[in-house]
Amino acid sequence: MAATDDDAAQVVAPRDWAGEFAVAHVSVPEARRTAERLLPRLGFNGDLEAARTIVSELMTNAVLHGAGDGSYLVLRLAPRADGALVVEVVDNSPAAPRPAAAGGVGTGAESGRGLLLVAALGARVTWAAVGDRKTVRALLPSAEETR
Numbered sequence: 001m002a003a004t005d006d007d008a009a010q011v012v013a014p015r016d017w018a019g020e021f022a023v024a025h026v027s028v029p030e031a032r033r034t035a036e037r038l039l040p041r042l043g044f045n046g047d048l049e050a051a052r053t054i055v056s057e058l059m060t061n062a063v064l065h066g067a068g069d070g071s072y073l074v075l076r077l078a079p080r081a082d083g084a085l086v087v088e089v090v091d092n093s094p095a096a097p098r099p100a101a102a103g104g105v106g107t108g109a110e111s112g113r114g115l116l117l118v119a120a121l122g123a124r125v126t127w128a129a130v131g132d133r134k135t136v137r138a139l140l141p142s143a144e145e146t147r
Helices: 005-009 027-041 048-065 114-120
Strands: 017-022 072-079 085-091 124-130 133-140
Touching: 017 027, 027 048, 027 072, 048 072, 048 085, 048 114, 048 133, 114 124
Parallel strands: none
Antiparallel strands: 017 072, 072 085, 085 133, 124 133
């Protein structure tokens, strides 16, 4: 049987989701659980553990370093049709993220490795400031792109 235009309309394309979170430590696990619950529903079939870790690290950085004067953070999850995932966090500071230099964080330090960890997972991190806010974006490539 040949495919029709109606059949093509039945294909579910990935969708985006965005939500607001308080600038508070409790928002980090809340955002991580939200990503874990929503990403499969949004059409993401990639590495869910890597995605959760990226959400956690970007949200932690925003809570610790991007508080500014605003009252909320925005998390955006955007699975792409090619299997990649875009994770964005908008915070309340236009200051550039400062990733630690490789080997530059002491072995006893409990922080300072977040963006290095995100990069180690294969994601490419970019950022852009608009007014008094900034968006930090991580692109986690699809499994096929990393082979």
